[in-house]
Amino acid sequence: MNDPSAANAALSAFLRGVERRGAVFAEWQGGDPEAGDAALAATLRGFRERAGGIVFAEWPRRFWAMLLAAPQLRQAAPTGAGTAPAAVAALGVGPRAALLLRLVAGLAEAEAAAVLGIARPTYRLALQRALPHREDGSPDPEAWRALSAAAQQAVRALPQERLETVGMLRDGLRPRPPVRPVPDGATGARRRAGWVWPATLAVAVLTAAALGATWWGPWLAQPVAPGVDGIRVEPLPPAQPPAARFAPADALASHRDLDLLLAQATGGFADDADPAFDAWLVQALEDGARADGAPSVDAEPVDAPR
Structure with missing residues (x-):
């Protein structure tokens, strides 16, 4: 692929096609989901940097070889950490x-x-x-x-959260910590009391607004011209040519057989x-x-x- 846009589109589609299987492969091979996600993220990042010099037909072999060679998959995993x-x-x-x-x-x-x-x-x-x-x-x-x-x-x-974590690791970002539920006994009373005053204030504001509308509404009404029935009609402007069209470089990304081409590459x-x-x-x-x-x-x- 000599066109950069088409190559980037094909590469993104290829990586999306292998990331789910890559996450399961890394976890089952290494026995640790966190270490597997780190290995997959590093492989995705490294493969994106090197894919430009690799023939498209060689992408599957090189990707899985890089993932299998990740150091995280060669270390002893904690007992029972994986789901294999x-x-x-x-x-x-x-x-x-x-x-x-x-x-x-x-x-x-x-x-x-x-x-x-x-x-x-x-x-x-x-x-x-x-x-x-x-x-x-x-x-x-x-x-x-x-x-x-x-x-x-x-x-x-x-889970989609696993893929988001892999994406953040791939981009060098720190994943968000998991949200842990707070016991009801610790903050139940505080949550019940916290919404009372805001709700009361909101009801008072809405009541005042409704009363004001009943007083000022008739005075703010606009007169209607006779014979128009309150409907204003304006002709639409002439149609303009499109601001942009798909470039020929996007032909691969929008190809109707792209799924078949990627299926041959991703397995x-x-x-x-x-x-x-x-x-x-x-x-x-x-x-x-x-x-x-x-x-x-x-x-x-x-x-x-x-």
Whole structure:
């Protein structure tokens, strides 16, 4: 993108498309929501500064790689601080990242492997170790679907206050402290007495104004010209040309297929986003060719056409 306005519009749309999933990813990967928000804010700020020198198609890989490399996600998190499911929190750092890049980030197999800097067969092996298993070692499809649903719900239900906090951290501002309710017993009597005098004064002022209106109203009425019926009609001025129009630089921002273009860059939860991966996953969940219930990764299938 050579046009600065179009590039800025696309960049803003891309960051808005990944911030919700980025917040959930950082919290589940690091185990601490506050540290995760700080990591996401720093990544958003750093990516905005560097995006001009990155090809649009490389934005997803570079963004998630930057977020995964954040120092906050490499530190030991307080026990029970995050909201990740127990099956995710119990994983090691590597398998957890492999799982979250698929479940939360919504990346295809090849993109997730590129984020981790590993080959696709190696990524599949890491994902196999992260997949939920039954007690006998076989894959558990129901648990996998439950984790996927939990990830999507966490992204959709992320509070707007969290996003505002991330935005303030990204802009170098101090987030507002949370509002804590005051017990009724401490200030109940003060609140009940505080509104009595202002309300009484307001009633007195309104009463005086109403009395004054009844006295002065007839004297202030304007005479009406005969035959006009009290309605004044004036012709409208001629229509003027618009003061401004959309510039060609805004063509990308207003493009009717912008959502589709961004969906390819930001990922998502579409069922047909990666047919090759989905076919492999079904096979991995149905039959375990390996001793531990995970299928072999010696052969790498060719991607299905998109």
